[in-house]
Amino acid sequence: MxxxxxxxxxxxxxxxxxxSLFRWAEENGDEADAKRFASFFAVYAGGFHRRREEDILISALVRSLEVPADRGPLRVIGEEHRRLELLVSRLAAAADRDAARVLARTLWEHIDKENTVFFPEAGERLPRAGVAELVDRSMTGAEGEVRELGERLLGQYPPLEDPETMRGAGCIACSAFTVSCRGIEAEWWNDWEWEQHGRGDAD
Ligand SMILES: [Fe+2]
Ligand SMILES: [Fe+2]
Structure with missing residues (x-):
């Protein structure tokens, strides 16, 4: 898809x-660059990327497949999107290096759960419900400029890994697992899926 x-x-x-943002926070990068990072994360990661995840992908899942929006994975993803927005606002308002570190860590975990759980599940469910493709929108000129700003920041602050961040795949790597979400199988799978995946794996 x-x-x-x-x-x-x-x-x-x-x-x-x-x-890059993590390096900026750890190595005392120029305070004026906080607003540039915040602009990238608000306009490109937020307005362009996350907005389409919500308006196009999540809407289609809820509409076509009756996947619950008020609990489980979609609730977790929605809450994380709101948390990311707040962190970006804190970064923009005060060049807040603690907010920057939390923002980077939250983004990494968020991306891991989307890449390894949410997107593969959506990619199986939508075609099964007769949705072969979703109509996307293209990037606006302003969003493209902010994307280029992100590329420039990458040159200025080469990405730094956080030794305290353990990245991983699947629900097991998600901090919401067993706290506010019971995991993809318990939340989303129907009887047929349990029959196909659950029992099949156990055989
Ligand atoms: Fe997301
Ligand atoms: Fe995403």
């Missing part, structure tokens, strides 16, 4: 710029 491939490609840039 083209839109899922586009989202994954956007994730590659966003997670690298998160690494």
């Amino acid at each position: 083209k839109i899922l491939a586009a989202f994954e490609e956007e994730h590659e840039l966003i997670e690298r710029v998160a690494g």
